[in-house]
Amino acid sequence: MVTATVSDLAAPAEGSSGWPIWGHDAAVAALQQAIRGSRVRHAYLVAGPEGMGKTTFAQVFAQALCCQDPPAPGLMCGVCLACRKIGRGVHPDVQAFSLATQAALAEKSGGKNTSLTIETVRDVCSTVALRPMESSWRVVILDDGETLQEIAQEALLKTLEEPPPFVVLVLLSDDLELLLPTIRSRCQIIDLRPVRTTAVVDSLLAAGIGQDRAEEIAALSGGRPGWAHRAAADPKVLQRRMEAVDRALSWIAGSGYERLVTAVRLGDTFSKRRPEVFADLETLLGVWRDALLLHADQPHYLTYRGNAERLNELARDWTMDDLHRAVCSVQTCIGHLETNVRPRLALESMVLEWPTISPPGRL
Ligand SMILES: [Zn+2]
Structure with a gap:
């Protein structure tokens, strides 16, 4: 049972x-x-x-x-x-x-x-x-x-x-x-939950993908083996992923007003683009988690290793508490959307929890 x-x-x-x-x-x-x-x-x-x-x-x-x-x-x-x-x-x-x-x-x-x-x-x-x-x-x-x-x-x-x-x-x-x-x-x-990056690497190696490429794809996979195998077969999949990470970083790097605008836009399209919005939020969660890991000096656990420098730049003034609150805000938002809280409200409340950005750190 x-x-x-x-x-x-x-x-x-x-x-x-x-x-x-x-x-x-x-x-x-x-x-x-x-x-x-x-x-x-x-x-x-x-x-x-x-x-x-x-x-x-x-x-x-x-x-x-x-x-x-x-x-x-x-x-x-x-x-x-x-x-x-x-x-x-x-x-x-x-x-x-x-x-x-x-x-x-x-x-x-x-x-x-x-x-x-x-x-x-x-x-x-x-x-x-x-x-x-x-x-x-x-x-x-x-x-x-x-x-x-x-x-x-x-x-x-x-x-x-x-x-x-x-x-x-x-x-x-x-x-x-x-x-x-x-x-x-x-x-x-x-x-089925995300698996460790090493498990994704091993499954790509078993499918005949070279070590370097397997590691590159696995680092972007967010622990999703099915996605990794699709990305290995189709370069466009990898490209779309990098664009999604980029969107998440730009969202975080925006001013308070810009962050809200993005939240409202996603909220208003949620009913039509539900899977895409959830995918964007999962990526966002990964980026915030990475910021937390960088802050804790644990770079080997990063999901999106290629963006460590940009993240470091953004997160340098934030405290562990700031970053933890941001991670929780995304998790709460995903939970709210799953339980049918009004999408705009859920997304707006999320961005209001994020630490503010100091002007020199803007991307
Ligand atoms: Zn058999």
Whole structure:
């Protein structure tokens, strides 16, 4: 019954779990134990911010369930036909549904594709009812769960209430609050948190990325392995990240008035750009944390190492208390936005907590 809400900061050595997952060790251990003890649940909800590696995590879990030649219970071999088919997305007993698969099906209709519809959930439910053909489980992965329309969530509830005994449904969501409480309570929640930078480096090295590039990307990843692998494959992803860090630094470096203007602008667009605003706030939190770490003379833990000089310049007059209050203000703001406090109010209260900037430190 215990929800695997884990902090990987205290996890053991990366990659030691036997799954090709670096970091997220406690979450991996919880699922491995479930498989070993034949206590696999019928519904899991893998939650965590975008880029945390949720899709890969679900795919590896499916391999552990369906592997034909596991080296030990709870592990997968990675080379049998089942493991390879799951890796290529063509195993008949492992289906993934997402905005992308929905778009592929609805290509002709040409409509917007920003939320998972009830039709897609109906497809999920009819897939769930089919007996597995090649393994003892049918694994159905539903990605982009945070975009499920309410009526679609209600349709999904029926399946969650009485799943067939051979089914494991894995729902993935960037944002738990966008799912009905009744959905959340019927799933075991696996909360994926940022992993250590060294774990991100190791996972990039394992994918054949060179040491220097792996370290550069990992330093910008904010502990998100999924993001790091996308950045390794697409330079634009890295570029956008650097721009986001730059935006956060400029926000901090602004005058009191400029800070408020940015807060109001983000607040007013929150309902339309919810994921982007949350992403900006996560970046902002990382930058403030870095300022705190620099102040505490702990530069080796920095998330955005490339910006240490600019941050040092900004933070030189601030005290530990100032920086701590700023970090807390961002955390509080994220919490408020998740619990539907008025966005503008939440963002304005946040910037008012920040230490003021002395004119020579302006960027
Ligand atoms: Zn296998």
